[in-house]
Amino acid sequence: MIYFDNGATSFPKPAQVGTAIMAALAAPASPGRSGHAPAMAAGRTIHRARKALAKLFGLKENGRICFGPNITWALNLALMGLSLEKGQHVLSGSLEHNSTARPLAKLKAEKGLDWEIVPARQGQLWAEDFAKLIRPETKLVVLNHASNVSGALAPARAIKKAIGQVPLLLDTAQTAGSVDLDEAGSWVDLLAFTGHKGLLGPTGTGGLWVGPNINLRPCLVGGSGSRSESLEHPDFLPDALEAGTANTHGLAGLAAGVEYILQVGRESIRAHELSLTQDFLKEIIKIDELTLLGPGPGQSERVATVSINLKGWSSSDLAGALERDYGILTRAGLHCAPLSHQALGTFPGGSVRFSFGPFNKPEEIKIGVKALKSLARQKG
Numbered sequence: 001m002i003y004f005d006n007g008a009t010s011f012p013k014p015a016q017v018g019t020a021i022m023a024a025l026a027a028p029a030s031p032g033r034s035g036h037a038p039a040m041a042a043g044r045t046i047h048r049a050r051k052a053l054a055k056l057f058g059l060k061e062n063g064r065i066c067f068g069p070n071i072t073w074a075l076n077l078a079l080m081g082l083s084l085e086k087g088q089h090v091l092s093g094s095l096e097h098n099s100t101a102r103p104l105a106k107l108k109a110e111k112g113l114d115w116e117i118v119p120a121r122q123g124q125l126w127a128e129d130f131a132k133l134i135r136p137e138t139k140l141v142v143l144n145h146a147s148n149v150s151g152a153l154a155p156a157r158a159i160k161k162a163i164g165q166v167p168l169l170l171d172t173a174q175t176a177g178s179v180d181l182d183e184a185g186s187w188v189d190l191l192a193f194t195g196h197k198g199l200l201g202p203t204g205t206g207g208l209w210v211g212p213n214i215n216l217r218p219c220l221v222g223g224s225g226s227r228s229e230s231l232e233h234p235d236f237l238p239d240a241l242e243a244g245t246a247n248t249h250g251l252a253g254l255a256a257g258v259e260y261i262l263q264v265g266r267e268s269i270r271a272h273e274l275s276l277t278q279d280f281l282k283e284i285i286k287i288d289e290l291t292l293l294g295p296g297p298g299q300s301e302r303v304a305t306v307s308i309n310l311k312g313w314s315s316s317d318l319a320g321a322l323e324r325d326y327g328i329l330t331r332a333g334l335h336c337a338p339l340s341h342q343a344l345g346t347f348p349g350g351s352v353r354f355s356f357g358p359f360n361k362p363e364e365i366k367i368g369v370k371a372l373k374s375l376a377r378q379k380g
Contacts, residue, residue, distance in 0.1 A: 002328045002364045007148055007174060007305045007335075007355030009196045009203060013257065017201060020256035024249035031246055032225025042248045049255035050238075053199075056258055056266065057191065058182040059209065066241040067207040067251060071173050071194035072099040074208035077241060078169050078190045079103045081216030082140065086112030089135050091163075092142040093118050093125045093154060094343040098336045100142050100171060120343045123147075123294050124301075125154045131162035138166050146174040149340040149353065150294025151277075151305035153179065160187045167214060173197060174303050177261050178270045178358075189214055200261065200358075201254030204247055210237060218243065269358045273304035276356045276365050280306060283369040289376040293344050293351055307335075307351040310372065312379025315350045322352070326371040330354050 003011050029042035046067070054062035068074055079100070084090065084107055092104060094117050107113040114137070118129050130141060141163050146153045153175070160168045167189035172181065177198025184191055188211065195205030210216060221233035222243040234240050261269065281297040284290055289311035295302040310318050319332035333350040334341050341347040354368065 002326070002367060004354045004356060004360070004364075004368060005329050005331050006197065006357030006360075007353060008331055010198065010200050010357050012359055013200055013202070013253075014260040016256045016260060017253045021202060021249045021253040024252035027248075029248065031248055033223075033245065045248055045252045045255065046246055049251040049258070052255050052258035052262065053193070053207075053209075055262060056177070056181070057184045057209065059185045064210045064212070064237050065207055066210060066238040067205070067246060068242070069204050069247065070196075070206040071171065071192050072206075074192035074194075074206050075099050075169070075171060076103050077208055077216065077219055078192060078210075079107065079140075079142075080219050081241075082214075083217050084111060084113050084139060087114065087137060089114045089116065089138040090140045090142060091116050091118055091130060091133055091138060093144060094120045095125065095147040095149070095152065095154070095340045096142065096144050096337070097148055097171065097173065097340075098338070099173070100144070100169075101337075101339055104142065117339070120152075123150055123152055123344060125152075125159070127155055127158035127162040130159050134163055134166060138163075140167050140169060142169045142171070144171045144174075146179065146303040146305070147294065147337070147340055148174050148305065149307050149335050149337050149351065150344060151302040151307070151355075152294045153301045153303055155301075157187055167211075174305065177258075178266060178273055179303065180266070180270075184209070185211065195250070195254040195257065198357075199254060200257030202250050205250040205254045208241070210241070216241060220244070264358075272358060273356055273360075274300065274302075276360055276362065277302070277304045277306060279362060280354065280356070280365050280369065284308065284372055287373055287376050289379070290372065293346060304356040305353060306355075307346075307353045308372075309346065309349075309351050310376055310379070313375065315352050318352050318375065321375055322371055325375075326367065328368055328371055 029038035031042035050062035108115045169190040176193045191209040195201035196203040220243045224239045291309045293307040315332040322328040331353045
């Protein structure tokens with residue numbers, strides 16, 4: 001098997017991730033719910049995950065990192081928790097995932113939110129396009145840090161500078177763990193992340209970092225392990241946004257994944273993934289029957305995600321042939337991002353996505369290129 005679907009979930013995981021998960025599962029503990037030693041140890045495990053993420057993202061404090069089951073939860077929490085109302089204006093890029101597009105569409109339909117989409121130009125977003133659309137009633141800018149379809153990396157820092165005091169909600173599903181997010185607390189207002197992709201943790205983990213200038217209304221209340229004497233839910237972070245028992249074993253795995261990144265070096269992972277991507281791009285653009293979406297070879301403003309179409313093949317048939325004949329796992333279709341495919345001109349057919357990770361090897365890239373050349377000839 002050759003795994004080129006890291007944009008969906010990273011594989012394999014570092015060995016220490018599984019070890020940490022099993023150790024946490026073996027402990028009789030519920031963090032924050034008891035005072036005995038195993039429960040206290042579970043609480044320290046969750047703190048370890050917060051501490052590792054704060055170091056990776058360059059955050060001065062870790063208590064504003066709020067954990068949940070995934071980045072979809074985090075994005076919904078941010079958008080619903082801001083209590084956006086009719087007449088208020090929100091900007092997003094045209095390369096958004098449904099994890100933001102659907103909540104925004106819901107707020108538009110039910111609350112009368114004025115949601116405006118900033119179109120991509122040549123598959124890229126530009127800071128000046130956001131600046132031109134800012135109004136006095138603009139309450140938020142939502143930005144997918146990197147397209148999960150084309151791999152195009154948005155100029156997030158430049159966009160934040162262009163929009164000034166308007167809060168920025170950054171979706172880092174495709175960038176956390178490899179792309180530079182150092183000192184994120186100085187330029188991002190809300191940072192949503194998922195554990196199971198570039199952070200190399202398990203599924204069922206994710207969260208939201210909430211900047212000190214942001215107040216969110218909890219969308220879920222209940223047990224928190226603190227202020228149990230009151231029927232009012234705690235109003236301080238992270239407890240205010242973490243109702244219910246935490247996924248201790250999952251967060252143990254996430255902590256181990258992030259610690260692995262810190263040990264190996266995010267820059268090293270980024271360099272490796274970009275090297276694989278550039279090797280792949282340089283060869284596949286020689287295939288006449290192939291259409292590439294997004295940045296081409298030599299362009300560094302991207303992540304290790306490449307989407308293509310091949311003449312004569314539907315995306316589903318091509319992905320099926322890659323798996324059946326070559327053992328190559330990719331992802332076909334619309335990738336939960338119809339806005340991106342509309343912007344890129346590939347709606348509704350979609351594309352085939354190759355997404356590389358830190359454990360892919362150059363030899364696998366060569367096999368992938370060879371497979372595409374062979375399949376192109378079959379329909380040529």
